[in-house]
Amino acid sequence: MRVDPADYKEQWQGRVAFITGAVTGIGLGTAQAFADAGMRLALSYRNEDDRAQTEKWFADKGYETPLFCKLDVTDREGFAKVAQQVADHFGEVHVLVNNAGVSVFGPTDEASYDDYDWIMGVNFGGVVNGLQSFMPHLKAARGRRHVVNVASMAAFLPGPQAGIYTASKFAVRGLTDSLRYNLAPHGIGCSLCCPALTRTNAWASAHKRPEQFAEAGFAPPKEGELEQFGSAFEQYGMDPYEVGAKILRGMSQQDGLILTHPEHGVDLTEEFAKQIAALPVEDCPPGRAHIENLRRKAGKDAEAGLKVAMDDLT
Template identity: 60%
Template sequence: MMQADRFAGTTALITGGVSGIGFGIARAFAQAGIELVLTWRNRAHRDTTARWFADHGLPSPRFEHLDVTDRARWAELAAQLGPVHILVNNAGISVFGPTDCATHADYDWIMGVNFGGVANALVAMLPGMKALDGPRHVINVASMAAFCAGPQAGIYTASKFAVRGLTESLRYNLMPHGIGVSLLCPGLTQSNAWDSALKRPARFAESGFPAIDADELAQFGTAFDLGMDAFEVGCKTLRGMIDNRPLILTHPDHREDFDAIAAELLAALPDEPIPAGRAHIEDLRREANRAALAGSQIRISDLT
């Protein structure tokens, strides 16, 4: 296990860090002596967060206005912020509706924020992080939807599956540079994530989803009141980063789902011999993964 104080004095950039899970992570990090840069879009949430830090005698974060889909703004931040040792890609939207009715606008909005926002952050911030020494870490926040699909969350689920796949691969790429990578998949958490549908930008107005029923949406929001406290999620995230865990699961609620997924996967495998050539290629892939985690940079030639 790593030293709990090894990240003290480093700087963390947390997107969407002024509410919900992002704010929970920010509080946990601040209490561990990590300096904070928090991005925001809602002025009221930003001001509430600033007051919380002042009231608790903790150093004020640096606040930066950011739409995570804005690549030009990402480039500005990368040039202006100075050293960033920890990148937490937390900002996202929770928008639901029947996937068979979705339009291009629905796909572009949800995927653009939830996956595109992560990609934009990595392109902007990784060069600077790779140039630093000492402890560094990337945390990509997905959701239990990265494992568990549902009938009302097709595009949201796709975005979280995409973040999961990207993060698992990125760990192999960044380990040789001494940068840890974790996928955070929280379950139901107390937050305002349920009202994302009310914040749809005008350029994505042509939705195929049913018109928003305010009462139905508010009823859906009551589920979030039953969720885990965001600070508890933040504390578990901090521990996962300190231990350099590839996967940080904060909720014990999904064992039944994982049992069913594992059983379905194993049952779907054909029970037949594997040709020696194919088996050799898969062995090379596994060996390359092990070598990457041990610090080697892997080339395409290592896979054949």
């Protein structure tokens, strides 16, 4: 079912959003959907040509030109400066979308430290840096506010060529699911978005490896291998605008989890069945059961907007 961002204008008109990795792929699709919902935007980018094309799209639509912020999401000092720049420019910041990431694959047993440091540094570290830099501004703002961390279906479904990538997305999933409890008392929504195959150039990340992480453990791609992999994204991938529109809908509905691709029902069903089957069939001692019931109550209290302390868990 098509999602029309205009349906959510009443909630988001004039709200200020900052999106990382926002001039290509899912970041751009999200920016376009947000703009169609009347939001004001600050967009991070790395490539000047992509930035220029994005600026043209906004001009052709007659929309306000976004505040473009050149940013490497692994640069903590740079991220903090951008956050202050956005707050100074707009007065308030209401929405943070941590989207920037790299898709790099190879057998985990062959990985180098540089492979770990680069992939985890961007995919997980970039989310951390976004939260650290923008959270004070979101807490200081008024009205409707939201954080979206974009992970991947790899946050649920590991694969033989995606060990570090999967680890980074599992980490984003765990962080976001826990952060939701902490933000509820502040009236700030929090969503984890896990897209799957989308028409982006994420497959080309291996061609953009920074010099400081040059010592790869993965063998270089064979001639045409990445391009063949990328053809699946181009031919079969979801339109990034559709992903962005579904993110907007999920935010509006206060969905903690935003899944964009319907084809993974069979995978999630199998994964859930494996977890249930792995549970031992035996009685649980009353003391342990009591502690787990306290944990469950604490989670529900946090979702309801109550602050939960350590002594609420024992």
